[in-house]
Amino acid sequence: EVQLVESGGGLVQPGGSLRLSCAASGFTFSSYEMNWVRQAPGKGLEWVSYISSSGSTIYYADSVKGRFTISRDNANNSLYLQMRSLRAEDTAVYYCARQNYYYDILTGNYYYYMDVWGKGTTVSVSS
């Protein structure tokens, strides 16, 4: 069974740090690009970060750039999100999501989508 399981969430004070993990199973983790997506309480989905299959290409949302670091360990089928200088507005459920793609022969372009999601881990930033 293809599965992603997040862990590492918890309550942290403003300015603190936290490291989230995402354990992948049931597929060849090293072949897939990955994302972190978060959802604040009662709010919509917000993309946080992307990492390529090798880890050589990384992108961040402006809201977390300079504070969060995404990484992966393909040998251990794991994805990570190191979060520093946490703020109240970082309070959210954090999901890891597998990125897949297909090639559209009509347009000649690749299109990307998130086809597998974990159940999420909750991060609360509060004093």
Next chain:
Amino acid sequence: SSELTQDPPVSVALGQTVRITCQGDSLRSYYANWYQQKPGQAPLLVIYGKNNRPSGIPDRFSGSSSGNTASLTITGAQAEDEADYYCDSRDSSGNHVVFGGGTKLTVL
């Protein structure tokens, strides 16, 4: 602009057809994907690309696109389709993912 705008809450009678839209300039270059999210659950991909359904998604779900607008259509809505629906696409750089604000669907 890299924003995606979705409809306000929508309701549909059981068995009827409902269309949910997503608007944004980036949709002129990229297809939208659609995700269903029920309370307390993770998002579930229901439509990707031009109009593709992942395995296990009922064929009552379909997608379409025209200009800067992408649409998710549910033909013959069922009670279990009641959920929040989110579109996503890419920003102008193509490197960042952008989500719409979500549309809450109620099945009456």
